[in-house]
Amino acid sequence: MALQQGQLDVDSLRRAIRLEYEEVANHPELGFHFLVGRPLAAVLGYDPTWLERIPEASIESFAGTGNPFSVRQLGPGEHVVDVGSGAGIDSLIAAQMIGPAGRVLGVDMTPAMVAKARSAASTAGVANVEFRDGTAEALPVEDSWADVVISNGVLNLLPDKNAGLVEMARVLKPGGRLQIADILVQRAVPESARQEIDLWTG
Amino acid sequence: MAVINAGFVEFEITWRGDIYSGAAQSSSAANFGTLGINFSAILQAGSGDFHRSSRDTRGC
Numbered sequence: 499m500a501l502q503q504g505q506l507d508v509d510s511l512r513r514a515i516r517l518e519y520e521e522v523a524n525h526p527e528l529g530f531h532f533l534v535g536r537p538l539a540a541v542l543g544y545d546p547t548w549l550e551r552i553p554e555a556s557i558e559s560f561a562g563t564g565n566p567f568s569v570r571q572l573g574p575g576e577h578v579v580d581v582g583s584g585a586g587i588d589s590l591i592a593a594q595m596i597g598p599a600g601r602v603l604g605v606d607m608t609p610a611m612v613a614k615a616r617s618a619a620s621t622a623g624v625a626n627v628e629f630r631d632g633t634a635e636a637l638p639v640e641d642s643w644a645d646v647v648i649s650n651g652v653l654n655l656l657p658d659k660n661a662g663l664v665e666m667a668r669v670l671k672p673g674g675r676l677q678i679a680d681i682l683v684q685r686a687v688p689e690s691a692r693q694e695i696d697l698w699t700g
Numbered sequence: 701m702a703v704i705n706a707g708f709v710e711f712e713i714t715w716r717g718d719i720y721s722g723a724a725q726s727s728s729a730a731n732f733g734t735l736g737i738n739f740s741a742i743l744q745a746g747s748g749d750f751h752r753s754s755r756d757t758r759g760c
Contacts, residue, residue, distance in 0.1 A: 531723055570740070673742060
């Protein structure tokens with residue numbers, strides 16, 4: 499949803515989102531307003547073979563809204579940025595698709611998710627993926643580095659979606675691809691509701 | 701639309717579906733007919749120059 503400057507305290511929103519996803523990282527069994535883990539992956543059409551070499555710790559905290567790989571699978575040697583990489587499931591799937599000549603940079607603003615993703619990559623022995631702390635509006639990635647930007651359920655959480663999309667454009671090579679999963683709101687959201695942090699996070 | 705304004709072309713929504721059914725808690729976002737979607741787009745050649753000139757290069 500679009501947000502006019504001054505309508506909502508962006509820092510408060512980011513804190514609320516971090517808290518929500520810290521819970522998903524540390525206590526995925528609690529139950530949320532969205533599906534998580536393997537049941538969600540099945541609903542979204544994730545090929546079970548993609549998950550065979552992904553550590554369970556990464557799968558259990560999966561909280562996406564779609565399937566970036568259903569648009570097109572990634573090719574050998576590609577550079578991939580995963581915006582809002584969470585516990586790392588999509589980055590680790592991407593790492594398998596691109597092979598040892600490719601590289602994945604996963605970026606997330608929730609420290610508990612970054613820690614879980616790094617641990618999962620280490621457990622899986624995946625060497626072509628790196629997880630960095632950062633926000634979608636200021637990606638810690640150099641200009642024109644990526645062939646593909648993937649993201650899953652993150653764009654809707656950004657107070658400034660334009661800034662996030664401009665950053666994705668900055669890190670992509672000309673002709674590079676966006677493969678994004680997110681949400682679509684079919685009914686207009688009242689201006690008053692746009693200022694409710696609970697609505698943004700739930 | 702924001703995707704096109706950021707310099708992308710060939711925007712296409714490739715899937716949309718209910719992603720809230722079966723969740724442990726009800727979602728207030730569901731009141732607005734929220735669906736999960738997949739979409740793709742291509743960065744238009746040359747459009748990145750504008751974005752690159754507006755930011756410092758970050759180390760990779």
